[in-house]
Amino acid sequence: MTAHGEIALHGLLSVDDHELVAAASSAVTVRRVNKDDFSAEGSDLRGVVEQSSSIDALLRGAYEGDVSFAELSRHGDFGLGTVQHLDGEMLCVDGEFLQIRSDGSVHGIAPEMLTPFAVMCHFEPKASYTLDGPLTWEDLQQQFETISDRRLVQAFRIDAVLEWVCLRSVPRQYPPYPPLSAVTKNQTNWKAEQVVGSIIGFRFPTTLQGLEVPGIHLHFISEDRTVGGHVTDLLLRSGELQVQQLSELHVEVPEGVHVAAADDSDETAEAIRRVEGHHN
Numbered sequence: 353m354t355a356h357g358e359i360a361l362h363g364l365l366s367v368d369d370h371e372l373v374a375a376a377s378s379a380v381t382v383r384r385v386n387k388d389d390f391s392a393e394g395s396d397l398r399g400v401v402e403q404s405s406s407i408d409a410l411l412r413g414a415y416e417g418d419v420s421f422a423e424l425s426r427h428g429d430f431g432l433g434t435v436q437h438l439d440g441e442m443l444c445v446d447g448e449f450l451q452i453r454s455d456g457s458v459h460g461i462a463p464e465m466l467t468p469f470a471v472m473c474h475f476e477p478k479a480s481y482t483l484d485g486p487l488t489w490e491d492l493q494q495q496f497e498t499i500s501d502r503r504l505v506q507a508f509r510i511d512a513v514l515e516w517v518c519l520r521s522v523p524r525q526y527p528p529y530p531p532l533s534a535v536t537k538n539q540t541n542w543k544a545e546q547v548v549g550s551i552i553g554f555r556f557p558t559t560l561q562g563l564e565v566p567g568i569h570l571h572f573i574s575e576d577r578t579v580g581g582h583v584t585d586l587l588l589r590s591g592e593l594q595v596q597q598l599s600e601l602h603v604e605v606p607e608g609v610h611v612a613a614a615d616d617s618d619e620t621a622e623a624i625r626r627v628e629g630h631h632n
């Protein structure tokens with residue numbers, strides 16, 4: 353355990369606010385940013401992932417955030433997460449924020465709305481690949497493995513034609529908030545066939561477990577903005593994959609939310625797999 357207001361990575365290092373730290377086993381630098389700085393400074397930093405709160409906090413039911421989408425938009429034009437009270441899945445594509453509720457409906461997001469968990473970056477892909485399908489979820493994962501450095505954070509965008517995609521979203525929560533594992537038992541799953549749209553996502557190294565969802569995390573929105581959600585499975589016919597590698601992570605943690613050490617325990621890995629996992 354670390355003291356309040358500290359982030360420890362892998363239990364090896366702990367830092368105070370504003371100090372830079374590199375995890376011994378990770379190529380990603382993590383910095384904690386306080387709310388005032390996060391709100392004040394728009395980020396022009398490239399190669400940096402900006403994040404509000406942590407997956408660990410979300411797992412424990414911290415569904416009330418302190419960052420507005422107006423503030424979030426200053427930290428990038430690309431990202432994913434959720435909205436206040438865990439009211440569905442969120443993604444940001446070309447600077448447009450969209451919410452997908454548990455009934456599958458898609459909504460624009462007002463600038464004043466808040467979020468308890470979001471990951472953002474300025475998307476500047478350095479590489480792009482043409483995908484010739486059919487590609488399964490496993491094929492796509494292999495593709496990601498071969499083109500990316502496992503130690504870094506990757507931002508992915510695939511503009512795709514999909515044979516089908518399995519999606520899910522979560523229902524809005526009311527206090528007292530249950531842990532995420534209880535919520536995802538009531539998640540809604542659906543399947544969309546023959547859809548065209550954008551898949552937005554990140555791949556985080558396992559060294560950042562606790563702060564982030566380790567592995568690949570993808571959200572989808574159709575071109576006509578009628579279908580979307582958190583991707584649990586897919587069959588891709590064709591697509592254009594763009595990739596950006598990022599080596600720095602800034603984490604804004606709401607007042608009163610304790611950030612535990614990046615936690616690589618098997619129990620946490622299992623808890624995250626259960627709530628964020630694919631093929632569930």
Ligand SMILES: [Zn+2]
Pocket residue numbers: 441569570571582583
């Ligand atoms: Zn998600």
